[in-house]
Amino acid sequence: MKLFPIFADLQGRRVVVVGAGAVAERKILSLLSAGAQVVAGAPEATPGLLQLSREGGITLRLEPFEPGWLEGAWLVVAATDDRDLNRLVAGHANERKLLINVVDDPELSTFQVPSIVDRSPLTIAISSAGSAPVLARRLRERIESLFDHTLGTLADLAARYRPAIRQARPDLRRRREFYDWLLDGPVAAALRARQPETARALLESALQTPQTPAQGSVVLVGAGPGDPGLLTLNALRALNEADIILHDRLVSAEVLELARRDAERIPVGKLPGENHDATQNRIHELMRHHANAGRRVVRLKGGDAFVFGRGGEELEFLKKQGIPYEVVPGITAALACAAYAGIPLTHREHAQSVRLITAHCREDAMVDDWPALAREKQTLAFYMGVGQLETLSSQLIAHGRSKDTPFAIVENGSRANQRVLHGKLDELADAARRHAIKSPSMLLIGEVCALAPELEWFGASVTAGDARAA
Known part of the structure; x- marks a missing residue:
């Protein structure tokens, strides 16, 4: 800013x-x-x-x-x-x-x-920091058409009744719901019809209606890989209704910036080397505690909650506790990273299927289907694979995958600092070391990766043989 x-x-x-x-x-x-x-x-x-x-x-x-x-x-x-x-x-x-x-x-x-949209006492200001005043003016013209001129009258009405609203709705969430009703419901419609007395009567009647205690709930929201433009409308709505946001370590700051300013943000990301089961139990307890206190909890996960995100475990816990929940899907890293690197996951000439695989497993559940993974005409998308590159490449080659199979590692996919490393399978581990590839990174293996240098459109790109290591 x-x-x-x-x-x-x-x-x-x-x-x-x-x-x-x-x-x-x-x-x-x-x-x-x-x-x-x-x-x-x-x-x-x-x-x-x-x-x-x-x-x-x-x-x-x-x-x-x-x-x-x-x-x-x-x-x-x-x-x-x-x-x-x-x-x-x-x-x-x-x-x-x-x-x-x-x-x-x-x-x-x-x-x-700034350029101003005046709906006094509501004022909307648009600034380009002086660098592009014509752009600010054009945006003002568009915004002018979005907001009815009675919004100022509605804001005045809300200001006059603010003490009464606070008294009738002491719970913050219920008060926020009341203001949403005020903006979207019959009061605003009456003002647009130039019926101020009707609007006032509707507001007073609503304030006198008894309220039941607020019930808490949890929304599992997929935040995508980092680019806030990839959030769904439902995800954005959930972020703006949240009282509590429990967010993973890899959720980008740009995505968190879209949340309500007064929502409490609690980082719950798992760090390398820590006890992940203990961290997951803490997440469960935080969801239970805040939901039982009547709060709207958003469990914000990088990518999609149901793709290697323990979303299923969290829903099982919420179901057992009798806590209402919803799920908002997110764009999983394999889809976003491939798209931002110009790599089609399937292609009529090169790949008829795609597999999503986690390289981070329990010790007793390591990958044991190497012959199936080594087959041609499929794309492999490995999550959390940076620490396992030597094993992944050697096992695939040992079980029949050609050493010349193209790969691509997409580091920080969809973010401003995205970098894509291209090469052949037998170069994978050495090239990643030389170019200092770090998490978060998505590893893609398959013939479709050969299309990336031609189709790439976003971020930086290097090849395994490039001497300019990062």
Whole structure:
């Protein structure tokens, strides 16, 4: 985040605008709508600003800029077409630790004036940090069409009844549900029909309706491999309804950023070398504790909960405890990593099937079907295989898979730092060591991997024989 978004209360506060042309006039009118006391100055002014000055709407100084204008100011706007003058004003503002906006000059500005969608008291601001104001304007135009103008009236109504809502709905989750009903239900519909008294009566009636105790629940949500754009709409909805989020270690920060700001986030990822069964038991206990306390729990897992994610074990536990649950599937790593590396998992000429295999097993459940895995015309997708590459390649070759079979390791699949290593099966372990491949990585083996160098479209790519090791 390049700029910190902030909504400033300028009611009755002094704002200095250096400049009195057409651009300055637009800025001044916006500042006046926010209740600011505007002092503007320039040797000449537009007819509109001259009229505003005569009416007492602004203080207008028809003279060259003087640093003394800035005394007592809260904000400064430089809106002249003289960059040297704008730079001078910015310098004096910075000396006084005043935030300044220099119109169309992000380099000299310490704050930007965003494009605004005004549904007062609801205000939506869009900023490109000054780098692409046309883009911000285009986005504002789109957003304008999404929000009815009665939203401001609805926000006023909610503000007036806020104490009553808090008293009638002391439970946070129930209060949030009430606000959802307020936004989506008959109250909003009445306001759109310009029936404010009906809307008020509906709200008061709902507040008087007795509420049953909130029941907790758990939603198992697949977070995908990392790219937040791969979340489903149901996953996004669950994240925005969560009270508690129990998330794995590999869930990306970008995905967590989409969750409700006031949801409690608890990391429960399993680390190498620790007792995974003990960690799983802790996850079970956290789900039980928070659900029984009436909270909405999201169990957020990387990839898909039902593909090597112990999702089945967690549902069995919740079922035994009588805790309501839902499941939101996620895009599993094999699908996403292959797609982001340009590798079709099946292909009419190269692979008629695909196998999803975990290389991380219990000691008494190691892979024992090597002859079946070594057959041609299939794609093998190994999860958690970085530590087993020597064994995987040697066993496949020993059981008949050609040493020239192509492989691809997709490291950090779908994320900004994705890297794909290509090569032949007998080079696998050595190439991964030389290029310092680390988890999370997906290993794909099969003839389809030969298509990757031609079809790849995302991230970096290296070959096993490349001397430039990472």
